[in-house]
Amino acid sequence: MAEPPTTYQVRAQCRPGGVAHVQAGDQTVPIDTAWGVEPSGAPGPAELLAAAFASCLMKNIERTSTLIGFTYTSADVRVQARRQDSPPQFVEVEYDVRIVTDEPERRVDLLHRNLRQFGTVYNTLAAVCDVHGTVAAATAEA
Known part of the structure; x- marks a missing residue:
């Protein structure tokens, strides 16, 4: 059930x-x-939607780190949402995730697959517009 x-x-x-x-x-x-x-400087509806998408990615980074033992120090997420006027709708969401980790590339790829598969906001937006992006590992600067 x-x-x-x-x-x-x-x-x-x-x-x-x-x-x-x-x-x-x-x-x-x-x-x-x-x-x-x-x-006014406050976020409008479009920025709030992009923020919800970024939050979804970050929540799933944390989820994945817990479930598969993925270790990271920090993550920087950038999201660009593109809309059209007629008809008014979002047509594209592009993201770039830079994650500070010592994990091998295959585990970073696994993290990215998890972000695409288990993100509620991600999957909702992907059902109605083009959603794509990258996840790249960076090493901590000394």
């Missing part, structure tokens, strides 16, 4: 002029919902 889906909830509020925030977990994050004015 399949387990029921996990449910996540956030709460968002806005006022005229684009003043808004979203509550997720025990954090409140300001968001930019203004239209036709200079950006």
Whole structure:
């Protein structure tokens, strides 16, 4: 028997002029919902989606490190999401992961396969747009 889906909830509020925030977990994050004015500096919906994707990658790095004993010192994740105007939708998500590790290349490749296979946000976006990227190992600088 399949387990029921996990449910996540956030709460968002806005006022005229684009003043808004979203509550997720025990954090409140300001968001930019203004239209036709200079950006406020707070993330907008597109940046939040890219941030969710980056968070998914990092959570799965941690998951994989626990499950297969993959050791790393740090990871730097960069995500670029590309959208089109008509129809309005994301068409591409590209990522670059630099992970500081002494693991051999075959284990880095295994980590990357795990990121692609077990990421909920990754798989959701990959179902509707082109998702691709790289995972590369770097050595710690002395």
